[in-house]
Amino acid sequence: MSQQPDRTTHGAAPPALDDPGLRADCANCFGLCCVALTFSASADFPVDKAAGEPCSHLRTDFRCSVHRELRPRGYQGCTVYDCFGAGQKISRITYAGQDWRQAPHTADEMFALLPVVRQLQELLRYLTEALTLEPARALHGELRAALAEIEQLTLADPATLLALDVGARRAAVNPLLLRTSELVRAQVKGRKKNRRGADLFGARLKGADLRGADLRGAYLIAADLRGADLRLADLIGADLRDTDLRGADLTGSIFLVQPQVNAARGDTDTRLPPALVRPAHW
Template sequence: MRADCENCFGLCCVALTFSASADFPVDKEAGKPCRHLRTDFRCGIHRRLRTEGFQGCTVYDCFGAGQKVSQITFGGRDWRGDPGSAERMFAVLPVMRQLHELLRYLTEALTLEPARQLHAGLRDALDVIEGLTRTGPDALLELDVAAHRGEVNALLLRTSELTRAQVRGRKKNRRGADLFGARLKGADLRGADLRGAYLIAADLRGADLRLADLIGADFRDADLRGADLTGSLFLTQTQVNAAKGDSATKLPPSLTRPAHW
């Protein structure tokens, strides 16, 4: 569930749309190649993305969907060589990304010992989603992704509850909370439910987020310097990339410290 740009046809650089903002310096329509996409499907300013204003590109993560669509769904036929497939290829990418995101969460859930009683159901769900990722483009475009997300989410929610129960005492429930710019420096958030919380620009310096459920939490510009996120639940590389941190920030071993930290 990691992006492998070497085996992708630059799909995120074409399929997605973006608007001029703090994350992008220009507007780009969906289906239109970014002006910096080279003929070999590589980014011409990859090492300068942030300095050139393309911060959004450094945050985005396809969870490995790009290479799956490029090499499996379309059998290695790229959209330049086979322009007739381009429209469907670009439409399939966001569907595949959602499925790969679910695979990412299910894979993590299966490593959580406190939720062992759910492992059989989690494995079944993972097998179903994996099977869907290997269907053809037409089937993927007709897929009711929301229904599958709902089924998986029920399992992940129960997994989270069982795992966070390891933290003694009453745990904070800030699911979906508006914590924009919140002053949470040094906060004890162990085992907290922060699902879908808006932590944009929040001050989380030195905060303890061990075993906190962070699925879907918005960490854009959140200050995680010195924070402890080891053992946090369902934290993704995209969330980490969007935040600010330093050498003292503790991350789960599955995630990489962003270069801009």
């Protein structure tokens, strides 16, 4: 079984946001998202697929036979999804490299673990980012402790993980992330906009000044944010499907993750935090 780095050492440098363990690594995964997840014929998928049923494009080596043509073929949902490293952790650590084809009796359990470990890995991603934020230095001790606890949970045995109340773990970490957000956004002087959980579906926000705004969980589906200033805004959980981010400035925005960016529309003038990759379809 692979050994994971110890991130709890006192005084150690904070983990990096480009840690490959926090990104999907399909080459080291048993195609779990291509089997475990449900597809529904829609704008995101061209066909229906039940949970536990392998996608028809999944090859015997667990790679996708149409990976380079996903969007033209209607598999936009696949280009948006990211497991935050859960797939390879389950495949290579939890099951020590034994895949569900070699051991069919593990298949259902392995597939059921994906959404559980994915949520834990997402929490690791947020905690890792929080540890890179200088304004939140006073919270780094608590953040490190929370990160160590969540990381140990991701390495637990299947029975422990499947019995885990992930919602309770998220609720326990959330206040710490909120305090981090407040410290970071305090760098923006004056009153900041609070749009937490707001329904901004299709909102016309072109050129809006949203510096330091609280957009946690906001519904920004198909909103027009062209040229908007989103520096130091908190975007955790914001729904950015088809959000127009062309020319928008997201420099320093916090808790923005790759799946959100992948779901949005942008261009070469969209400014992203350095840890995120500009999607090929932009």
